[in-house]
Amino acid sequence: xxxxxxxxxxxxxxxxxxxxxxxxxxxxxxxxxxxxxxxxxxxxxxxxxxxxxxxxxxxxxxxxxxxxxxxxxxxxxxxxxxxxxxxxxxxxxxxxxxxxxxxxxxxxxxxxxxxxxxxxxxxxxxxxxxxxxxxxxxxxxxxxxxxxxxxxxxxxxxxxxxxxxxxxxxxxxxxxxxxxxxxxxxxxxxxxxxxxxxxxxxxxxxxxxxxxxxxxxxxxxxxxxxxxxxxxxxxxxxxxxxxxxxxxxxxxxxxxxxxxxxxxxxxxxxxxxxx
Numbered sequence: 001x002x003x004x005x006x007x008x009x010x011x012x013x014x015x016x017x018x019x020x021x022x023x024x025x026x027x028x029x030x031x032x033x034x035x036x037x038x039x040x041x042x043x044x045x046x047x048x049x050x051x052x053x054x055x056x057x058x059x060x061x062x063x064x065x066x067x068x069x070x071x072x073x074x075x076x077x078x079x080x081x082x083x084x085x086x087x088x089x090x091x092x093x094x095x096x097x098x099x100x101x102x103x104x105x106x107x108x109x110x111x112x113x114x115x116x117x118x119x120x121x122x123x124x125x126x127x128x129x130x131x132x133x134x135x136x137x138x139x140x141x142x143x144x145x146x147x148x149x150x151x152x153x154x155x156x157x158x159x160x161x162x163x164x165x166x167x168x169x170x171x172x173x174x175x176x177x178x179x180x181x182x183x184x185x186x187x188x189x190x191x192x193x194x195x196x197x198x199x200x201x202x203x204x205x206x207x208x209x210x211x212x213x214x215x216x217x218x219x220x221x222x223x224x225x226x227x228x229x230x231x232x233x234x235x236x237x238x239x240x241x242x243x244x245x246x247x248x249x250x251x252x253x254x255x256x257x258x259x260x261x262x263x264x265x266x267x268x269x270x271x272x273x274x275x
Contacts, residue, residue, distance in 0.1 A: 009033075009034060009037035009038075009041065009044070010030070010033045010034065010037060010044055011044055011045055011047075011048035011049075012048075013048045014033065014044055014047070014048055014059070015030075015033075016057060017057040017058070017059040017060055018030070018060055019057065020057060020058060020059070020060050020061045020063070020064060020088070021060040021061075021063035021064065022063060022064055022065065022066045022067070024066045024067040024068065025060075025063040025066075025067055028067070028195060028196060028199045029060060029063060029192075029196075031195050032191070032192035032193070032194075032195035032196055033192060035191035035192060035194065035195050036188065036189065036191050036192050038191070039188075039191045040188060043188050047175065050177060051177070052175040052176060052177045053079045053080070053081065053082075053083060053086035053175065053176040053177075054079050054083075054086040054087055054088040054175075055083055055086070058086075058087060058088030059088060059174055059175065060088065060174075061087060061088030061089050062088060062089045062090065062168060062169050062170050062171075063168075065163050065166075065167075065168055067199065067200070067203060068203060068206065069163075069166055070166055070167075070168045070200055070203075070209050071165060071166025071167070071209050071210070072165070072166055072167045072168065072209055072210050072211075072212055073167075073168045073170060073197070073200065073209050073210070073211050073212065073230070074090055074091070074162075074167050074168065074169050074170065074212045074214070075090065075170050075171065075172055075193075075211065075212065075213050075214065075218040075221060076090040076091055076114075076169075076170070076171045076172070076214050076215065076218060076237070077171060077172055077173065077182060077186070077214070077215050077217040077218060077237065078171045078172065078173035078174075078175070078176050078182050078185060078186065078217070079171060079173075079174075079175065079176040080093055080094075080176070081176050081178065082095065085112075086176060088174075089159065089169045090169040090170050090171045091114065091115065091118070091169060091238075092155060092159050092169065093108070093112045093115055093155065095108055095112075096108040096109055096112055096115065096155040097154055097155065097156075098153060098154055099119065099146075099152065099153060099154060099155060099157075099158070100143045100146050100147050100151075100153065101143060102140075102143070102144070102147075103136060103139070103140050103143070104136050104139030104140050104142070104143045105119060105139060105143065109155075113238075113239045114237065114238035114239045115155070115238075117238045117239065117240070117241065117243045117244050118238045118243070119259070120134045120244045121238075121243060121244045121245075121246065121249055121250060121253070122253060122254075122258055122259050123139075123142060123259070124244060124245070124250065125249075125250040125251075125253060125254030126254065126257065126259065128142050129142065131244065131245045134244060146259070149261075150260065150261055150262070151259050151260060151261055152258075152259055152260070152261050153261075157261070158258060158259070161256070161258045162258065165256055165258075166209070168200075168209070170193070170196075171218075172186040172189065172193070172217045172218045172220065172221060173185035173186035173188075173189055173217070174189055174192070182217060183217055183220070186217050186220065187220075190220075190221070190223075190224060193221060193224065193226075194224045194225070194226050197211070197221075197224065197226035197227060197229070197230060198226045198229070200230070201226060201229035201230055208229060208230050208231065209230065210230065210231045210232065210233065210252075211227060211230045211231065211232035211233075212232070212233055212234075212252070213232065213233070213234040213235075214234075214235060214236075214237050214238060215236065215237030216237070218234075218237075219234050222234070233248050233252060235248055235249055
């Protein structure tokens with residue numbers, strides 16, 4: 001029997017979202033979706049018929065970074081539970097524009113707890129804040145200096161710096177639905193991520209990327225055989241205050257100077273500018 005005549009196990013709306021991914025990823029993502037369908041044939045049809053975040057066919061937006069540019073795989077828990085915030089890219093809150101205000105971090109950053117703690121961790125790692133003093137009074141002069149020049153100004157700038165360093169910004173669950181528990185949603189995507197991580201481990205001509213796991217849901221990926229093929233570091237999710245002082249995160253991100261406008265992985269500047 002000609003298998004090409006069989007109906008695809010992947011619903012058309014899900015396949016259409018692959019247009020956001022770089023061409024280098026599309027065969028791999030299809031293979032990953034087929035693995036999801038094989039594990040639970042009902043999952044993808046139910047998802048395609050449901051309302052989920054992110055909207056706007058941004059399901060695979062993180063994969064705009066070409067396969068051979070990936071140096072790190074940062075895995076969070078899942079999309080933000082707000083349409084304006086869920087971008088399909090881990091940790092990038094679409095409701096945040098400017099990073100700074102006259103008094104410190106901008107109001108949208110302060111409302112985005114994980115982003116706020118991530119920025120404070122970067123500032124501590126860069127020596128601009130002390131770990132025991134990261135409040136508003138200490139942040140005010142840092143923000144004034146940042147706004148005067150030399151620092152990135154928007155969340156889009158931060159995303160560009162991360163992607164220029166080769167960060168694939170994923171979530172353990174690619175979608176959010178209020179009526180589905182996030183751990184269950186993440187479990188359904190594990191076959192997909194197994195394929196993705198294997199592809200990264202198999203990428204010829206370069207070192208295997210480092211897997212960075214944030215939070216308990218992301219840490220469940222340690223069960224996958226593919227994770228054993230990748231160097232990895234795991235820590236608490238950035239919504240925990242303890243993340244600011246996490247030594248492993250300071251060591252990983254500190255030298256990258258992600259908040260500086262003239263940094264961001266110039267060795268990877270091959271025309272890719274992020275989403």
